[in-house]
Amino acid sequence: xxxxxxxxxxxxxxxxxxxxxxxxxxxxxxxxxxxxxxxxxxxxxxxxxxxxxxxxxxxxxxxxxxxxxxxxxxxxxxxxxxxxxxxxxxxxxxxxxxxxxxxxxxxxxxxxxxxxxxxxxxxxxxxxxxxxxxxxxxxxxxxxxxxxxxxxxxxxxxxxxxxxxxxxxxxxxxxxxxxxxxxxxxxxxxxxxxxxxxxxxxxxxxxxxxxxxxxxxxxxxxxxxxxxxxxxxxxxxxxxxxxxxxxxxxxxxxxxxxxxxxx
Numbered sequence: 437x438x439x440x441x442x443x444x445x446x447x448x449x450x451x452x453x454x455x456x457x458x459x460x461x462x463x464x465x466x467x468x469x470x471x472x473x474x475x476x477x478x479x480x481x482x483x484x485x486x487x488x489x490x491x492x493x494x495x496x497x498x499x500x501x502x503x504x505x506x507x508x509x510x511x512x513x514x515x516x517x518x519x520x521x522x523x524x525x526x527x528x529x530x531x532x533x534x535x536x537x538x539x540x541x542x543x544x545x546x547x548x549x550x551x552x553x554x555x556x557x558x559x560x561x562x563x564x565x566x567x568x569x570x571x572x573x574x575x576x577x578x579x580x581x582x583x584x585x586x587x588x589x590x591x592x593x594x595x596x597x598x599x600x601x602x603x604x605x606x607x608x609x610x611x612x613x614x615x616x617x618x619x620x621x622x623x624x625x626x627x628x629x630x631x632x633x634x635x636x637x638x639x640x641x642x643x644x645x646x647x648x649x650x651x652x653x654x655x656x657x658x659x660x661x662x663x664x665x666x667x668x669x670x671x672x673x674x675x676x677x678x679x680x681x682x683x684x685x686x687x688x689x690x691x692x693x694x695x696x697x698x699x
Contacts, residue, residue: 444546445570452549463560466540473659473689474512478669481524485623489673503533509682534560550582563589614644655685656692
């Protein structure tokens with residue numbers, strides 16, 4: 437485990453120990469509906485690799501406004517960072533977004549305990565990110581069971597070939613396999629990792645490209661490699677027109693996927 441992941445996991449364990457039963461949001465679990473190539477559009481106010489991405493006077497209003505733009509642009513889902521210390525997130529942001537949009541909303545965080553999956557559902561999430569690199573097999577299985585019990589989808593995140601091999605035994609209905617091309621030792625993006633690792637993914641699994649997607653050309657390239665989804669955050673948070681940015685990436689990805697299919 438990298439120093440960064442170790443720090444994030446340690447902080448997450450402290451939050452898990454302090455977790456409280458939250459009032460359940462009146463938001464149903466929404467299915468993830470895909471159409472060729474799609475985007476999970478992410479909301480994050482800051483990131484260790486990028487610094488402050490947004491500093492709104494009212495974060496709740498700003499996150500809802502951003503999510504509505506993503507929805508109008510044609511995103512398949514919205515990812516909301518809830519990690520507070522390095523990403524400026526909170527469960528309140530997640531709840532506000534889940535109540536505002538009709539899309540499935542995913543909690544993105546460094547989850548280390550199934551109680552945090554329960555927290556996500558209580559706040560209105562329809563999915564969660566689980567990172568292979570910080571979860572042992574029993575904890576991962578418990579988190580997957582918690583998500584399945586709620587009817588939620590899971591984005592299972594791998595960083596290398598060994599983690600993809602480990603992920604195979606945990607794949608199943610409503611489990612997507614994400615490949616993160618960010619080097620968590622240096623936080624640098626290594627785009628070629630997506631090309632080299634996508635071929636290691638088992639047939640039939642929904643493949644999600646994570647990190648380094650900055651525009652339509654990247655979306656088209658990823659679709660041509662065989663990815664069905666991309667998780668995009670920084671580029672959309674920096675965009676002056678996130679609705680159009682989503683629209684352009686989705687369109688380019690679908691054209692790239694069609695070109696690959698006809699080749």
